[in-house]
Amino acid sequence: MPYPFRVVTLLKMPVELLIAMLRNPASTGALLPSSRALANAMASAADGADLVVELGAGTGPVTEALLHRLPGVPLIAVELQPSFARTLKARYPAADVRHAPAKQVVDSLHEQAGRIVLVSSLPFRSLPKKVAAETVDSLCRFLASRPERKLVQFTYHPRAPFAVPDHLRWQRTAVVWRNTPPAGIWELQAAPVHGAGLPEPGLPEPGHEPDLRPDRARIA
Numbered sequence: 001m002p003y004p005f006r007v008v009t010l011l012k013m014p015v016e017l018l019i020a021m022l023r024n025p026a027s028t029g030a031l032l033p034s035s036r037a038l039a040n041a042m043a044s045a046a047d048g049a050d051l052v053v054e055l056g057a058g059t060g061p062v063t064e065a066l067l068h069r070l071p072g073v074p075l076i077a078v079e080l081q082p083s084f085a086r087t088l089k090a091r092y093p094a095a096d097v098r099h100a101p102a103k104q105v106v107d108s109l110h111e112q113a114g115r116i117v118l119v120s121s122l123p124f125r126s127l128p129k130k131v132a133a134e135t136v137d138s139l140c141r142f143l144a145s146r147p148e149r150k151l152v153q154f155t156y157h158p159r160a161p162f163a164v165p166d167h168l169r170w171q172r173t174a175v176v177w178r179n180t181p182p183a184g185i186w187e188l189q190a191a192p193v194h195g196a197g198l199p200e201p202g203l204p205e206p207g208h209e210p211d212l213r214p215d216r217a218r219i220a
């Protein structure tokens with residue numbers, strides 16, 4: 001994107017997100033767009049992907065970082081709010097923008113081979129409970145079916161973004177301080193198979209233990 005357009009885009013993003021937040025706070029889930037540092041960290045977690053699927057692309061900072069970091073890797077950018085989807089299509093013609101619920105797009109890719117990385121800004125803690133539960137279920141089934149797939153998710157909270165079954169494992173891979181508020185980046189993948197010389201499923205890496213106590217809601 002040429003420099004003057006990029007500056008205008010960067011100025012527009014916070015206003016666009018604020019308007020969406022006033023109209024639809026549960027689905028939007030953030031007052032400020034992801035910072036460049038957070039967007040870059042999310043994009044670098046997708047290195048090595050054959051296909052990237054961005055969930056909840058919003059105003060596009062992560063879309064832009066993904067296109068910059070992984071040129072030539074196909075990118076599907078999924079966004080539920082029509083005005084954001086329209087703007088994303090105009091701003092990032094290199095991305096395959098889908099105006100659809102994340103669950104629908106993830107389910108449609110279930111049989112697709114290759115290293116598919118889902119990069120998500122979905123606000124699981126504020127989404128309507130039914131949407132959150134259905135989306136989590138779809139993501140877990142998608143990841144469990146092939147160990148090379150992973151989900152990259154940021155959260156402003158200290159704990160894992162949502163509870164998962166034992167055959168999947170969260171790892172917090174980074175904390176980005178240059179974001180308002182600071183955000184943790186978490187990756188979710190199928191747990192290594194017991195007996196394959198890797199740690200036993202269910203035993204978290206030191207320092208990466210999500211809080212999955214039964215007294216927590218399913219969507220923590």
Ligand SMILES: C[S@@+](CC[C@H](N)C(=O)[O-])C[C@H]1O[C@@H](n2cnc3c(N)ncnc32)[C@H](O)[C@@H]1O
Pocket residue numbers: 017027028029030032033034055056057058059060061062078079080081084100101102103121122123127131135
């Ligand atoms: C935190 S905001 C956007 C963050 C984005 N990185 C930015 O800075 O603009 C989350 C986005 O997820 C979208 N969203 C919410 N639920 C969704 C769903 N079920 N499927 C697809 N997108 C969804 C919202 O419309 C919103 O744009």
